Amino acid sequence: MKKKILWFLVILLSVELIILGVKLFQPHNQLKTTKTTTSSSLVDVASQETTQTSEKNKHSDDIDTSNWITSDTTISFPILMYHSLTKSDDGNTLKLPPEEFKQHMEWLKEHDYYTLTPEEAYIVLTENKKPKENIVWVTLDDGYLNNFTEGFPILEDLKMNATINYITSKLDNQYYFHEDDMKKMTDSGFISIESHTVSHLDLNTLSDEQIHTELADSKTWMDTTLNQNTSVVCYPAGRYDERVEKEAENVGYKLALTTEPGYASKNDGLFALKRVRISPGYDKEAFGNYLLSAQ
Numbered sequence: 500m501k502k503k504i505l506w507f508l509v510i511l512l513s514v515e516l517i518i519l520g521v522k523l524f525q526p527h528n529q530l531k532t533t534k535t536t537t538s539s540s541l542v543d544v545a546s547q548e549t550t551q552t553s554e555k556n557k558h559s560d561d562i563d564t565s566n567w568i569t570s571d572t573t574i575s576f577p578i579l580m581y582h583s584l585t586k587s588d589d590g591n592t593l594k595l596p597p598e599e600f601k602q603h604m605e606w607l608k609e610h611d612y613y614t615l616t617p618e619e620a621y622i623v624l625t626e627n628k629k630p631k632e633n634i635v636w637v638t639l640d641d642g643y644l645n646n647f648t649e650g651f652p653i654l655e656d657l658k659m660n661a662t663i664n665y666i667t668s669k670l671d672n673q674y675y676f677h678e679d680d681m682k683k684m685t686d687s688g689f690i691s692i693e694s695h696t697v698s699h700l701d702l703n704t705l706s707d708e709q710i711h712t713e714l715a716d717s718k719t720w721m722d723t724t725l726n727q728n729t730s731v732v733c734y735p736a737g738r739y740d741e742r743v744e745k746e747a748e749n750v751g752y753k754l755a756l757t758t759e760p761g762y763a764s765k766n767d768g769l770f771a772l773k774r775v776r777i778s779p780g781y782d783k784e785a786f787g788n789y790l791l792s793a794q
């Protein structure tokens with residue numbers, strides 16, 4: 500009997516030595532991967548924060564999606580639509596106090612929402628998989644100066660991603676942010692600058708040639724100045740038709756945003772994505788309820 504126990508201990512010790520050996524000889528990064536995929540949500544949060552800062556302007560092919568969640572049904576998710584972040588005294592529903600914007604971002608953070616970059620949104624839509632259970636794409640239209648002075652610090656503080664759709668004819672306008680501000684924001688890794696055309700005209704009322712200029716010239720300026728492949732166009736006032744959709748694809752955009760209400764899904768077409776308009780007047784809780792009901 501004593502012999503049996505002794506043998507058992509010898510075997511147990513050998514097994515432990517083997518496990519220890521395997522662990523020691525495993526390459527460092529491999530250990531890290533195993534940790535991320537198997538361990539608690541605390542590690543997931545940490546790895547998510549690294550992803551949020553390090554994947555600035557990455558081509559969608561470079562994004563590691565091995566830990567993403569695949570889905571059997573078509574994924575749909577909210578693309579939030581904001582404009583100016585300022586208090587309004589004239590009842591303008593396109594203006595939203597920065598404190599409200601902050602509360603909305605905090606609600607998303609507290610409810611474990613991951614804020615997508617344009618490149619990640621493209622993967623979600625085309626490959627039907629997502630980096631987290633709850634995902635959202637925060638977009639702000641036009642490029643108001645207050646997006647830089649008020650919105651950017653809030654997003655940077657909370658380590659959240661957002662996309663600003665800029666009108667390139669506003670580069671000399673005092674109410675809009677400019678090239679240096681853009682670079683500060685894109686350098687942070689949290690803000691993507693995408694196109695809202697050159698002059699914010701209703702694209703569906705223009706000639707084919709004008710449509711081309713509005714879409715192509717804004718993209719070329721951003722590609723060159725920001726050293727990126729501008730992949731998203733946001734249709735001014737949400738106006739578009741079949742010609743506009745075709746030309747957007749033709750000049751090299753990969754996604755286009757409308758103002759039609761609802762969650763975004765590839766079923767609507769990549770050049771006709773719906774968004775959730777955020778008007779002023781929602782505190783944290785009201786925002787959450789509205790977001791969940793806006794599907």
Ligand SMILES: [Zn+2]
Pocket residue numbers: 640641695699735736
């Ligand atoms: Zn606009």
